[in-house]
Amino acid sequence: MLTLRSALKETRGLAAALLTGTALLMPGALSAQQDTSTITAVMHSGLRVLDPVITTAHITRDHGYMIYDVLTAVDADFKPQPQMASWEISEDGLTYTFTLRDGLLFHDGAPVTGADVVASLSRWGKRDSGGQLIFDVTASLEAPDDKTIVWTLTKPFAPLLDVISKQSAVPPFIMPARVAATSSDETITEYVGSGPFVFNEAEYEPGVSVTYDKFDGYVPRDEPASWMAGGKVVNVDKVVWTTMPDALTALNALSAGEIDYLEQVQIDLMPILSGNPDVTVEKRDELGYVTIGRPNFLHPPFDNKLIRQAAMAALDQESMLATMQGDPEYYNVCGAIFGCSTPLGDESGSETLTGGADPEKSKALLEEAGYDGTPIVLMAPTDVISLINQPVVAAQALREGGFTVDLQTMDWQSVVQRRAQQSPVTEGGWNMFFTNWMVPEVSDPLINVMVNGRGNDAWFGWPTDEEIEALRADFVAAPDAATQKEVAVKIQEHVMDNVNYIMMGEYIIPQARRNTIQNMIPSPVPVFWNMTKEAE
Amino acid sequence: MFLYILKRVLATIPVMVIVAIFVFLLLRLTPGDPAAILAGDAATPAQLERIRERLGLNDPLLTQFITWMGQLLRGDLGTSLLSNTSVAGMLADRLGPTINIALMTIVISVVMAVPMGVIAAWRHRTWVDFLVMSFSVLGFSVPVFVIGYILIQIFAIDLRWVPVQGYKSPADGFGAFFSRAILPSLTLATIYIALIARMTRASMLEVLGEDYIRTARAKGVRENVVLFRHALRNAAVPILTIIGTGFALLISGVVVTESVFNIPGIGRLTVDAILARDYPVIQAMILLTAGIYVFVNLLVDISYSFFDPRIRY
Numbered sequence: 001m002l003t004l005r006s007a008l009k010e011t012r013g014l015a016a017a018l019l020t021g022t023a024l025l026m027p028g029a030l031s032a033q034q035d036t037s038t039i040t041a042v043m044h045s046g047l048r049v050l051d052p053v054i055t056t057a058h059i060t061r062d063h064g065y066m067i068y069d070v071l072t073a074v075d076a077d078f079k080p081q082p083q084m085a086s087w088e089i090s091e092d093g094l095t096y097t098f099t100l101r102d103g104l105l106f107h108d109g110a111p112v113t114g115a116d117v118v119a120s121l122s123r124w125g126k127r128d129s130g131g132q133l134i135f136d137v138t139a140s141l142e143a144p145d146d147k148t149i150v151w152t153l154t155k156p157f158a159p160l161l162d163v164i165s166k167q168s169a170v171p172p173f174i175m176p177a178r179v180a181a182t183s184s185d186e187t188i189t190e191y192v193g194s195g196p197f198v199f200n201e202a203e204y205e206p207g208v209s210v211t212y213d214k215f216d217g218y219v220p221r222d223e224p225a226s227w228m229a230g231g232k233v234v235n236v237d238k239v240v241w242t243t244m245p246d247a248l249t250a251l252n253a254l255s256a257g258e259i260d261y262l263e264q265v266q267i268d269l270m271p272i273l274s275g276n277p278d279v280t281v282e283k284r285d286e287l288g289y290v291t292i293g294r295p296n297f298l299h300p301p302f303d304n305k306l307i308r309q310a311a312m313a314a315l316d317q318e319s320m321l322a323t324m325q326g327d328p329e330y331y332n333v334c335g336a337i338f339g340c341s342t343p344l345g346d347e348s349g350s351e352t353l354t355g356g357a358d359p360e361k362s363k364a365l366l367e368e369a370g371y372d373g374t375p376i377v378l379m380a381p382t383d384v385i386s387l388i389n390q391p392v393v394a395a396q397a398l399r400e401g402g403f404t405v406d407l408q409t410m411d412w413q414s415v416v417q418r419r420a421q422q423s424p425v426t427e428g429g430w431n432m433f434f435t436n437w438m439v440p441e442v443s444d445p446l447i448n449v450m451v452n453g454r455g456n457d458a459w460f461g462w463p464t465d466e467e468i469e470a471l472r473a474d475f476v477a478a479p480d481a482a483t484q485k486e487v488a489v490k491i492q493e494h495v496m497d498n499v500n501y502i503m504m505g506e507y508i509i510p511q512a513r514r515n516t517i518q519n520m521i522p523s524p525v526p527v528f529w530n531m532t533k534e535a536e
Numbered sequence: 537m538f539l540y541i542l543k544r545v546l547a548t549i550p551v552m553v554i555v556a557i558f559v560f561l562l563l564r565l566t567p568g569d570p571a572a573i574l575a576g577d578a579a580t581p582a583q584l585e586r587i588r589e590r591l592g593l594n595d596p597l598l599t600q601f602i603t604w605m606g607q608l609l610r611g612d613l614g615t616s617l618l619s620n621t622s623v624a625g626m627l628a629d630r631l632g633p634t635i636n637i638a639l640m641t642i643v644i645s646v647v648m649a650v651p652m653g654v655i656a657a658w659r660h661r662t663w664v665d666f667l668v669m670s671f672s673v674l675g676f677s678v679p680v681f682v683i684g685y686i687l688i689q690i691f692a693i694d695l696r697w698v699p700v701q702g703y704k705s706p707a708d709g710f711g712a713f714f715s716r717a718i719l720p721s722l723t724l725a726t727i728y729i730a731l732i733a734r735m736t737r738a739s740m741l742e743v744l745g746e747d748y749i750r751t752a753r754a755k756g757v758r759e760n761v762v763l764f765r766h767a768l769r770n771a772a773v774p775i776l777t778i779i780g781t782g783f784a785l786l787i788s789g790v791v792v793t794e795s796v797f798n799i800p801g802i803g804r805l806t807v808d809a810i811l812a813r814d815y816p817v818i819q820a821m822i823l824l825t826a827g828i829y830v831f832v833n834l835l836v837d838i839s840y841s842f843f844d845p846r847i848r849y
Contacts, residue, residue, distance in 0.1 A: 046808065048618040049574060054587075056576030129578070169578050185586040187574070187620050205629055206619035207808050208800040244701065245795040245804065252688060252700045253798070383811070413568035413813055420569070420581055435577060449578050457580060 046207035046243035056169035068173035068193035073228035080165035081229035093156035103219035114143025119180035126184035130163040232529035287439040288508035306369035308499035314401025316357035317505035339439040344488035349496030362401030375406035390434035540849035568813035614816035634801035638786035645728035653736025675730025701798035739771035772843040780836035
């Protein structure tokens with residue numbers, strides 16, 4: 001008769017085989033990251049769009065900085081610095097002459113020429129909001145020879161260098177003229193840059209993994225690296241970005257030494273890393289992000305300024321940020337629409353936001369406005385972790401402030417589609433949504449799309465705001481930094497009064513790295529030059 | 537048999553056409569805008585409109601459908617709206633990991649579950665049966681990601697026998713493949729072992745009560761031959777069905793396991809494409825999944841005749 005022992009014999013044999021096989025694999029499993037010439041990083045998102053001009057997606061911008069270079073770049077003091085080119089400005093402020101430095105090569109071996117720069121800037125100018133403003137006053141953009149680019153304006157545009165040096169959202173990356181000839185509404189199909197890394201197309205898997213090889217032909221500048229400026233010295237042969245959809249798996253992989261760098265660490269998972277002596281958790285980017293609420297100006301009740309002011313009075317940054325982040329180390333109550341740590345940052349008029357909610361003031365404003373209790377539709381995405389909490393906290397605060405709130409949950413894609421609807425709420429429209437930006441994306445009136453007051457041409461919410469447009473024009477005309485700051489403060493005060501959007505504070509997402517990774521440059525954009533990797 | 541297979545293959549054509557129409561319409565009726573994902577958060581409505589125009593998303597639905605069907609008939613699955621890469625190439629890259637993990641899972645499941653089910657039926661209402669059924673209930677009840685995390689903690693973090701995550705093709709070396717595939721396969725196998733063991737036990741219990749089993753035992757046939765040759769073979773039809781369905785499910789993508797173990801498989805591709813409303817990728821994935829189900833069902837039906845001579849086509 002068959003016994004239990006004999007019946008299990010085959011199973012036991014398999015288990016033994018599996019264990020033997022597994023044991024044989026141990027050395028391979030443990031030595032995965034001993035290679036000091038390759039850095040493996042888990043970024044905040046998978047790379048799917050390879051055109052850094054058509055999209056404002058951060059991961060594509062980060063990809064852009066790997067393989068492309070920029071004409072000028074901003075340093076840690078927010079000052080534009082020469083990168084591919086130096087410049088001269090005519091006394092009347094109408095002509096900018098850029099001279100390309102020696103040794104600039106594309107990855108296919110062709111030299112970078114003025115014609116490439118002209119084509120790249122022209123394409124970028126059709127996509128970027130700041131670029132569009134410059135091209136509105138452009139008389140000509142020409143390359144009289146291979147090394148020179150002459151940009152002639154019809155009237156002075158003082159922040160021109162700031163706009164073309166910005167690090168986010170769409171920096172003007174320089175591509176070969178044949179690539180930049182692609183329509184700005186179509187994605188490019190050739191990925192040749194002149195940056196410090198070469199895109200390894202053969203190993204690219206969209207959304208999964210992307211590999212960058214060191215570009216041996218890249219000549220770094222002599223100055224030390226500072227943010228996006230200075231010498232981009234590459235110390236490794238290869239950088240691999242891999243996507244890990246599961247945050248816990250990414251932490252485990254970092255702990256086990258299978259990856260070297262984790263761009264973003266979920267704050268609630270940080271304790272897992274706290275006891276690991278081989279890993280450092282830190283703030284790479286002290287500027288961080290802002291979270292904001294945007295009302296819809298086209299329809300009641302937020303077409304009424306008093307009701308927008310009531311909403312602002314009802315909301316409180318501290319409770320929202322605490323719900324989002326938990327740890328006060330990683331958020332900052334801040335009423336400055338251009339960010340609290342930026343040159344233009346100023347907190348004028350933000351007292352109710354930063355000092356705690358004032359529901360009684362909200363109710364009084366609603367009464368003065370004659371609010372009839374019509375529900376406000378608040379769109380609440382449920383699939384983006386960084387946006388889940390804000391609508392829920394806001395809904396409760398608004399209710400306490402006297403509003404009737406219709407909190408509608410949906411996926412982010414539905415928010416994206418619905419926020420583009422200009423129809424009334426009863427026909428599929430909306431009243432308010434929340435989103436996040438990196439601080440450098442809101443740090444001045446030309447970059448910050450939420451202070452655009454051009455009605456239907458403005459960002460979702462479509463405020464028609466002639467006063468803010470006049471102030472933005474003053475900013476463009478301001479001859480020096482002190483005057484720019486004065487105008488920026490006026491814009492801050494105006495936004496706080498008119499409630500173009502509701503600034504809900506700043507937050508920071510920490511990064512984590514193996515201690516073998518050294519010499520990282522603190523920067524809002526994660527960069528892989530300068531970085532070194534030591535043996536374990 | 538040949539005629540039967542031919543008929544079944546031909547019958548897949550209307551199935552696939554209906555699936556194609558259904559998925560096309562469903563996607564267009566679902567809220568979402570691939571142009572918005574492509575352009576990012578700061579794009580103005582006018583910019584989005586121009587991108588939609590370029591991508592052909594503003595064309596009438598019928599025009600879009602005819603264009604897509606035309607591509608399909610030429611064997612072209614189209615191009616991803618986001619990455620601008622060939623959908624067929626993306627599927628090819630992602631199918632390998634999914635199929636390999638699915639095969640390994642099914643092998644582990646069958647090797648473990650069938651003997652467990654047979655023994656449980658044989659030792660019906662004993663502690664062995666109770667043990668197998670307890671495992672079965674546990675396998676069904678514990679979420680797959682919990683099992684995954686537990687296995688990672690024990691084998692990858694504490695014992696450091698295998699890597700935490702990732703995937704290597706068998707072409708990169710069997711060791712590299714096996715060390716990365718074993719934990720996800722064991723994780724997935726837990727539920728399939730439970731399922732197959734339970735089905736085997738139920739099916740065997742039915743067969744073990746039949747007259748021919750009593751006759752075989754009366755003739756002095758050894759018990760293991762009675763169990764595995766006489767009983768199991770006759771109990772095979774429902775077991776094969778469950779194995780076939782399980783395999784089709786595994787190939788269609790197991791997104792949670794793929795996420796926990798960072799495997800670039802079909803499941804993640806599908807979910808990512810759905811979140812980004814990357815229509816050509818989603819459409820191709822649904823068609824592929826439907827095709828896999830049809831094909832696996834056909835294989836299962838054909839295999840019945842090998843185990844049960846009474847079944848003839």
